[in-house]
Amino acid sequence: MNILRSLKLGQSFSMALKSIKNNKGRSFLTMLGIIIGLAAVITLVTLISGVQKQFMMSFEQMGTNVVQVEYYMDQNRDISREIYDKTLELSELVEAYTPNISTHNQVQHKDKSVQCRIMLGSESYDKCSNYTIERGTMFTYPNIQNADRVAVLGSKTRKDLFDYDNPIGQSIRINGERFTVVGVFEEKTGGGDYMNNIIVVPYTNNRLLRKTPAVTSFIVKATSNEATLEVVKEMEALMKEISGNDWGYWVYSENQYMEMYNEQTAMLSMAGGGIAGISLIVGGIGIMNIMLVSVTERTREIGIRKSIGARRIDIISQFLIEAGTISLLGGLVGIAVGAFLSLIIGRIMFDNMILLPSLPLVLGAAAFSIFIGMFFGFYPANRASKLHPIEALRAE
Amino acid sequence: MALIEMNGIYKVYHPGEENEVRALNGVSLQIHRGEFVAVLGTSGSGKSTMMNIMGCLDVPTAGEYLLGGTNVKELSDNQLSRVRSLAIGFIFQGYNLIKDLTALENVELPLIYRNIGKSRRRKMAQEALAAVGLSGRLHHRPSEMSGGQQQRVAIARAISTAPPIVMADEPTGNLDTASSIEIMELLGELNRQGTTVILITHDIETAEYASRIIELRDGRIIRDHLQQRPAGEEAGA
Numbered sequence: 001m002n003i004l005r006s007l008k009l010g011q012s013f014s015m016a017l018k019s020i021k022n023n024k025g026r027s028f029l030t031m032l033g034i035i036i037g038l039a040a041v042i043t044l045v046t047l048i049s050g051v052q053k054q055f056m057m058s059f060e061q062m063g064t065n066v067v068q069v070e071y072y073m074d075q076n077r078d079i080s081r082e083i084y085d086k087t088l089e090l091s092e093l094v095e096a097y098t099p100n101i102s103t104h105n106q107v108q109h110k111d112k113s114v115q116c117r118i119m120l121g122s123e124s125y126d127k128c129s130n131y132t133i134e135r136g137t138m139f140t141y142p143n144i145q146n147a148d149r150v151a152v153l154g155s156k157t158r159k160d161l162f163d164y165d166n167p168i169g170q171s172i173r174i175n176g177e178r179f180t181v182v183g184v185f186e187e188k189t190g191g192g193d194y195m196n197n198i199i200v201v202p203y204t205n206n207r208l209l210r211k212t213p214a215v216t217s218f219i220v221k222a223t224s225n226e227a228t229l230e231v232v233k234e235m236e237a238l239m240k241e242i243s244g245n246d247w248g249y250w251v252y253s254e255n256q257y258m259e260m261y262n263e264q265t266a267m268l269s270m271a272g273g274g275i276a277g278i279s280l281i282v283g284g285i286g287i288m289n290i291m292l293v294s295v296t297e298r299t300r301e302i303g304i305r306k307s308i309g310a311r312r313i314d315i316i317s318q319f320l321i322e323a324g325t326i327s328l329l330g331g332l333v334g335i336a337v338g339a340f341l342s343l344i345i346g347r348i349m350f351d352n353m354i355l356l357p358s359l360p361l362v363l364g365a366a367a368f369s370i371f372i373g374m375f376f377g378f379y380p381a382n383r384a385s386k387l388h389p390i391e392a393l394r395a396e
Numbered sequence: 397m398a399l400i401e402m403n404g405i406y407k408v409y410h411p412g413e414e415n416e417v418r419a420l421n422g423v424s425l426q427i428h429r430g431e432f433v434a435v436l437g438t439s440g441s442g443k444s445t446m447m448n449i450m451g452c453l454d455v456p457t458a459g460e461y462l463l464g465g466t467n468v469k470e471l472s473d474n475q476l477s478r479v480r481s482l483a484i485g486f487i488f489q490g491y492n493l494i495k496d497l498t499a500l501e502n503v504e505l506p507l508i509y510r511n512i513g514k515s516r517r518r519k520m521a522q523e524a525l526a527a528v529g530l531s532g533r534l535h536h537r538p539s540e541m542s543g544g545q546q547q548r549v550a551i552a553r554a555i556s557t558a559p560p561i562v563m564a565d566e567p568t569g570n571l572d573t574a575s576s577i578e579i580m581e582l583l584g585e586l587n588r589q590g591t592t593v594i595l596i597t598h599d600i601e602t603a604e605y606a607s608r609i610i611e612l613r614d615g616r617i618i619r620d621h622l623q624q625r626p627a628g629e630e631a632g633a
Contacts, residue, residue, distance in 0.1 A: 011508050018496050304492045307453055308553065309481025309509040311474050389453045393492065 009321065016322035019294070020329070030290040031330030033283025034372065037276055038331050038365050042338025042357050043345065044272040048265055050346055050355045055261060062254055063130030063221065065228040068100070069235050071216040073248035080203070080215040086238050087220060093227040093234075096124035099203040100219045103210050107199060108173040109161040116157050117194075118174060120203035120210075121219075126152070126185070128219040131200075136168040136183030139202055147204035151179040154198035155187035174199065175209055228255040280368075283330070284376035291323050291380035302384050303392025315385040316378075323377025324370045331369025335362055397465055398426035399561065399592055400450060405459035407445050407615075419445040420456070421615035427594065429560070432587040434595045434606035442615040444565060447596045451484050451563050452476045481509050485554030489566035491546040493538040499525060499549045500534040503556050510557060524556035525549070528582060544575030551582055555591070562586060565596045580605045 020027040071079055080099055087097040101120040106113060119125065126138050131154075139150045151172065158167055167181045179201060188195040207213060220235065222228040232253050239249035295302070302315060339357050346355025357365075407420040419442045427433055437443040448454035449461060452468055461468045463479065471479065485506075486492075493502045503521040512520065525531060528548040538546050547567060554562050564583060568576035584605055587593045595606055603609050604623065611619035 010514075015496075022496060300492070301494050304494060305505065305509075306477065307451070307480060307486050307492070308506040309477055309557075311477040311509075313474075314477075314509060390448050393453075393488070 009317070012318045012321040013325065015318060016325040019322060020326060026290065027326055027329075030286050030326055031333065033279065033286040034327050034330030034369055035283075035334040035337060037280035037283045038334030038369060039337035039341065040279055041273070041276040042335055042361065042365060043341045044276060045269075045361055046338070046342035046355055046357045047345060048269055048272075049358070050342075050350050050353060051265065053353065053355075054350055063128065065095075065222045065225060065253075065255060066128065066130075067220045067222060067228060067231050067235060067251065067253045069218040069220060069239065069252075070250040071239065071242065071248065072250070073243045073245075074214075075216065076212060076214045078213050078215045079242055080218070082238065082242060083218050083220075083235075086234065090231060090234055093222050093231050094220055095223045096127040096221040098122040098125045098128045098219050099215050100125075100128070100217045101203060101206065101210070101215060102217075105175045105209065107157070107161065109170065112161050114157065114160045114197075117198050118209060119198055119200045120206055121200055122203060124221075125200050125219075128221045131185045131188065134184050134186040135166075136181070138183055139200075144202045144204050147208070148202060149177065149179040149205065149208075150182045150202065152183040152185060152200045153181060154185050154196040154200075156193050156196035157199055158184050160197075172199075174201070177208060225255055225258075228253050232256065280372055284327075284372045287323055287327055287373055288376040288379060290326075291319060291377050292383070294322070295319065295380050295384040298384075299387060299392045299395035302387050303389050303395065306387070306389040307393060312385040315387075316381045319381030319384050320374050320377050323381065324373040327369045327373025327377075328366065331366050331372075334369070335365050338365075398462075399429045399464060400425075400427040400594075401460075401462040402426075402450075403460040403462075405446075405449060405456045405461060407442070407449065407454070408457045411457065418615050420449070422459070423612075423615070423617055425610065425617065425620065427592065429592055430587070430590055432584070432593045432595070432605070432607045434597055434603035434609045435612060436597060436600065436603045436609050437612035438598055440614075441612040443596045443598075443612050445615075446612065447563055447565050447594065450594065451486060452479050477509075481506065481557070483559055483561055485557065485559040485562045487547070487550050487554050487562065487564035487567045489569040491538065491543075491550045491570075493546055493549055493553075495538050498535045498537055499530060499541070499552075502538070502549055503553045506553060506557050521552070521556055524552040527555065528552045542575070543571050544578060547571060547575070547579050548582070551579070551586075555586060559591070561592045561594065563594045563596070566598070567595070568597075568599075568602055576602070 069083065071077070084097065087094045098121040103118050103120070104115060105118050107116045121128070122144060123139055123141050125131070126133060133152070134155070136152070138152060139148065143150050151174070153161070153167060161167070161172060162170070167184060170181050171178050172181060173179070201209070203215060206215060220231055222231045232251055235251045239251060240246050243249050305315065335357070342355045342357060346353045402423055402425050405420050405423045406418065409417040409419060423446065435443045435446060445454070449456050452463065455469065463483065468476070494505070497505070500518070500521055503524050504517050507517040507520055522531070522534065525534060528551050530545060530548055530552065533541060533545060538549070541549070562583070567583070568579050571579065580602060583593050583595065595603070597603050606623065608620070608622050610617055
């Protein structure tokens, strides 16, 4: 408390505000460097977090820890047995498994008819593709064994075919074949109609709907990120064995991309951070410059203060606080500009996402701007404190 | 013990060079508590240099200066600031007020540097301004006041900390006669209340307000005499 009082913070701060007010134009120009620098930092960091958020959203649609497996070598082969056996072998790592065959068909209910994506999958299709049952149930393993004609509808398909009627227990026709609706999925957000215009049926209806025994595409859901990478390895080995080469198949997981993506954002952060850092240094030099001018202009004032008892530390703290205040004000404007730019970019680039800088970022940026002001203000402040009182008083 | 004691003080600018100036050329004197001393001399006589050294604003090239028994030469930069803060109040010819601050704020400044708390400091500053008759000008800035008023603010600033010594360097140099008389009477009053006043002037009439006149020429004391009846008292009576 004593030390604080002896630094005369309040007085220095009000002097700083006065001096900024008396030199509005000059103060603003001085702040400009800091404003631009911090606006750049804020926008950049927020932008990166927006990219991250969007990536997470697409992750959300796909579901996390998902491995996709596809086989190209023989379009008529059914490899579901081999894949299924492998998932049993890896049961520690695998949470769920489903074939993932898609076909497009005309679907009818009474007088309504829509074009729709039909997915042929197992009873775990919902888990593997990150769908949630809203009404009714997912079909079961016995349904698969019996090749029952049961269907689960996506939210858009349900709306198109049934409007507000309850679809559970009603029948629809896919490719002219009668299916009974047993469940409805919740709407998936962020993916648009594509994700929700869907009907899932047991994959054992493959011959009925696609006139082929081929099952060549699968989704395996692993229990964790580490498990996912392990499953990718195991599936690659299996597919290589089945294909007899290393190009007739495709094993893919977003988790692999996650790492690449993390590296890329890290690089982007570093490059952007470097640019922002340079502009902040330039801003800081601007502050140093104007503080030197201010010291020169106020030489007489410094002399007066010294003659009435100011110590060196008093003069230093006065000018440091002034530099810090200019920089902080610039920083606050910069944060506001950055937040505004983030909002605009969020609207334009991220599909109306409300993108705002986080609180820790704002506080950190404000603290950093004070630091810059003080760092670059030290040299002028120290110079002011060393002025000889007599010579300073003589200055005009 | 003398309040101020100078023994063989020299102040030499540019020593050894062609333009060497001996501003003070071996000055010795004693000033005691409660005196009203005028240092009289023409420009270039060394009187301002003498005040700067007495006021701890500058250090002598050679010689010994004791302020309250302390050898000023041994004091650090910070200790000199402390001495200026505690012992001396300055009044300058050009007032030397800070133009962005109001009268009250200007008078508060030395109190701030003495770490006096806000409410007490405000009260002390108001009292000092009242003592110079400026209670009605607390929130005026220097540019909104006459020269005489500005100098009275400067006096209030010098006495706000109640220092034992007040040094005034040509305090009436920029003022008209009426204002000059006011300022000199204020200094006389200050002295009667016990403050040691040291007045630097080139003007014999101004010097006559003091009880002792020290005449300086070319950096040496040529005359040092007491006045029987200071003019200030006559005018005040």
